[in-house]
Amino acid sequence: MSHAAFAIVGGGLVGAGIGYGLAKAGHDVLLLDEGDVAFRAARGNFGNVWVQGKGLNSPTYADLSRGAALGWRDFAAELEDLSGVPLHFSQNGAFYVCLSAAELDRRADALLAAEAASRIPSGVERVDRSAIAAVIPEIGETVAGATFCPLDGMVDPLRLLRALLSGYQRFGGRVQAGARIARIDGDGRGFVLQGAAGTVATADRVVLAAGLGNAALAPQLGLTAPVRPVRGQVFVTEKLRPFMSCGIHFIRQTADGGVICGESSEEAGFDEATTRPVLRDSAAKITAVLPLLRHVRVVRAWGALRVMSPDGLPVYQRSATHPGAYLASVHSGVTLLPFHAGPFAAALAGDWLAPDLAAAFSPERFHV
Structure with missing residues (x-):
């Protein structure tokens, strides 16, 4: 004891x-x-170190997230120096892609309204497909555009x-x-x-x-x-050449080359299983956003439980x-x-x- x-x-x-x-x-x-x-x-x-969309109806949460994101670069450097463990941290911004103009309009309007209500600016902006293609040339033709936030980033969890x-x-x-x-x-x-x-x-x-x-x-x-469990199903692909210098909200490439994908949100109790219909739907959306993944092998899939308040x-x-x-x-x-x-x-x-x-x-x- x-x-x-x-x-x-x-x-x-x-x-x-x-x-x-x-x-x-x-x-x-x-x-x-x-x-x-x-x-x-x-x-x-x-x-994901993620800011855009956080606190749409809560300026306090929006500012809490933005303040934390602004502190990430120094915190990552401190932790790497202290532990000697490379975190593969980057903060090059990230896209939240939309597959229709109506979806893009709704999202951009909501984020820009939240930006006006927050004390800490995030730099979020609306971008068209050509702006995404300039950074990720492999982006699919069905993508209408995205919102982009320079504070978003990624780290190896x-x-x-x-x-x-x-x-x-x-x-x-x-x-x-x-x-x-x-x-x-x-x-x-x-x-x-x-x-x-x-x-x-x-x-x-x-x-x-x-x-x-x-x-x-x-x-x-x-x-x-x-709090309650909300299940998400995730999969990772075989290792590929580097092609994503920044992330998409539900797709990111690891430093090792694998692409982690997943967007599902399910009320499934404490069941961590994967299900074929959800993985199939996720794969359909992911390959619409990044068609080069259509013929890439998935090496592992798993389910996990988020900790979610009401x-x-x-x-x-x-x-x-x-x-x-x-x-x-x-x-x-x-x-x-x-x-x-x-x-x-x-x-x-x-x-x-x-x-x-x-x-x-x-x-x-x-x-x-």
């Missing part, structure tokens, strides 16, 4: 990012990771998690693997975290960053995590009944990583949440 000043439940990008920021600041941190038996959102992670955990441990952070937490008790002086076989750890403060697991753990600490926005909360307990339930773990490792970790260290953050992302917004 271990004791820590901070126990973080969840060893994915959100939990590891918060732990990284706390450990970097010199705090005693224990990261409790359930292991690969968990419904890891990272299994379906594209590795597996290397990212490896580098993040390496840096966390370099700063003195501890990891306990195979630690599935089923119950948390708080008595006002600290917390006892228990698994099936008994007490796993004790801590002065607790941060819930367990993805879908937050739904069951949060009520034990007077918190609320109204409105798709993050849920951040400080417990009113269990001082020292915090909740972070986030769908956009890659994009918001510099925020979680920076300002959010600093706020937890000071035992507070910024008023605008607490107001915009409290679960109380779902009880009207």
Whole structure:
């Protein structure tokens, strides 16, 4: 049994990012990771640093995403220097392609309206097919145009998690693997975290960053995590010559040459399976956007579960009944990583949440 000043439940990008920021600041941190038996959102992670379209109806979320994206270049350099792990990070902008003029009109109008309402400019713009072809000559003839945002980018998510955990441990952070937490008790002086076989750890403060697991753990600490699984199906192709210098919203080429594709969103409970109809529909759209992929072999396909709140926005909360307990339930773990490792970790260290953050992302917004 271990004791820590901070126990973080969840060893994915959100939990590891918060732990990284706390450990970097010199705090005693224990990261409790359930292991690969968990419904890891990272299994379906594209590795997109994505801004455009975030916060269409929430300027606070739009600015949160944009601020994090602006911090990504320095954060990636820091993490690579510290860990020695190449992240294959690039921030050359990305396209969200539309297959009809009507779709393009609707999307461009919505994004430009959100741009006007945000404090931090993203540089999003509407572009025609010729502008896309100048960057990706292989773009299909059926593409009407796209929206383009220069803040969008990409990173290798597996290397990212490896580098993040390496840096966390370099700063003195501890990891306990195979630690599935089923119950948390708080008595006002600290917390006892228990698994099936008994007490796993004790801590002065607790941060819930367990993805879908937050739904069951949060009520034990007077918190609320109204999250549900949303399945996405993804596939990756054989390695190809480099031809994508920037990404398309549901297609990106890895540094190794494979092309990762997928756009599906399904209410399938906790079922991570792949289904032929969804993969077929995804392949049809992908090959319409990039016809050169029609005769390329798919080498692997998989399903994964996103962590989704009712409105798709993050849920951040400080417990009113269990001082020292915090909740972070986030769908956009890659994009918001510099925020979680920076300002959010600093706020937890000071035992507070910024008023605008607490107001915009409290679960109380779902009880009207």
